[in-house]
Amino acid sequence: MNFQAVRASFRQQATQFVSDPQWIIPSIISPFLFTVVILMIYQDVTGPVVLQAVLGGGVLGMWANTLFASSFTISYDRVNGTLESLLSSPTHLIDIIVGRSIWNAFIGLVNALLVFVIAELVFRTGVAMVNPLLFFGTLILTLLSLASIGLIFSAAFVFSRRSYVLTSIAEYPIYVLCGAMIPITALPRWSQYISYALAPSWGIDAMKLASVEGYTSMTGMNVWIDMVIMIAISILYFMIARSLLATVERNIRETGSAIRY
């Protein structure tokens, strides 16, 4: 891993974001509005399920941001004609994309915190957390697990400009499958296996265990086991993304097909 390149692409992504503040709309405001819809539906519901809704809403905001940012980061390079320059530089694409993803994950975190604050101040959810410190740890790790899925999506975007279709199709299935709003146990048995293969499902379970009083884990395990499984799956995603990006990059260099997409 080239950490110098990761740091540089992180700074470049941050500069781009700050110099063009309209990105606040799709990165923060739109996912936030989506969470508002969820909180409105939960308006006449009481009890611990409200905290679950707030947490779920925060995670969905993070996911929407990660997916949107990971898809647009490469698409914009393609449209702006900078993808060829990136590919011809000695730095590997994975380093560039990881740096950008860390910035996007940071924005996702801002998004989630905004949801928690607004839920408390505007919607008066009045919820207390069992272990706030542990919750914050699980939140950060869940965010990184979402970013690791984003890396795999990025590889698809380098491969084809048609991948934006994948983004629009994948948004809601992951909302359903990761258990943010709908308990995984309420889904059909076959789809539960897909949920278990998603790192954020374990992260969300861990977040709920760390914060919701009396919450029963989806598998009956404790918060630490959930976190270990989430980290293991996230590392696997990272390895897959790295391998995919290396293959796509090598293929493009061999065939000179960066703009033949």
Added chain:
Amino acid sequence: MTAKITFGQTVISSMINSVRNKFSMIPVWLWLLQIVLTSFFSMLFFALMVDSIDSSVTVEYVVIGNAVQSVAMTTLYSVSEIPGTEKHVGTLPTLMSTPSSLFSIFFGMAIFNVLSGFLAVGVSLCYATLIFGVSFASANYPSIVVVIILTVLSLAGMGMAIGGIGLRLRTSAIIANVFSYLGLVLCGVNFPLSYLPEWLRTVSYCLPLTYAVDATRGAVDGSTISALWEPISMMAVLGLLYAVLSVILFSFFEKSAKRSGSYDMF
């Protein structure tokens, strides 16, 4: 001697061009898959969520709401991002240097998205009854047809107006994005308008999607066209107003950009 290009000719040629562009980017099957799956999963998400809690909002309510909302994604969002896309890929100056007006060019391009809107809402309503069990036993089909036509056209009008603003901005897709989400919050798609503060409801009443969702629910429950006169007429009036606004915006920004030579300055 140069032949005068009519509005109709420009509309037809830009419509054909936009269809060619679309399917040179993605194959037809992938485009169909996107329309078929995106609306299904959004309906499924809200239906499962409402079903898993003890809320006063019913599954039928969110299923119909999201079926109508699917039009907003295919029509409002796609139509409004047209000028931004042309600007971004660098073809806007070329389009502006042609003798045709920008409005006629973008109007032609929007027709394909309008047709996609009909497909999206048709597919979504089929899901509503076949998968989510919404009863159409007492539905008034003529009302449904009229409401769907007006929904698609009024949202396309609104999309053109947003696109007109986007002509001035760096990109119109971002405003379109926020309007799509605002539709979920303000238009009674997933919860009744009564949940909103009164001042916010004023904004809801300026959006055609609010009336579209209301009228569709009424039509599915069996209301006739005359019984749905109020939401139907409001949709028609708002659609028309947005369309007129889009003509004004396109004309204003086109003239202003040509005068200052700033159409590619963003």
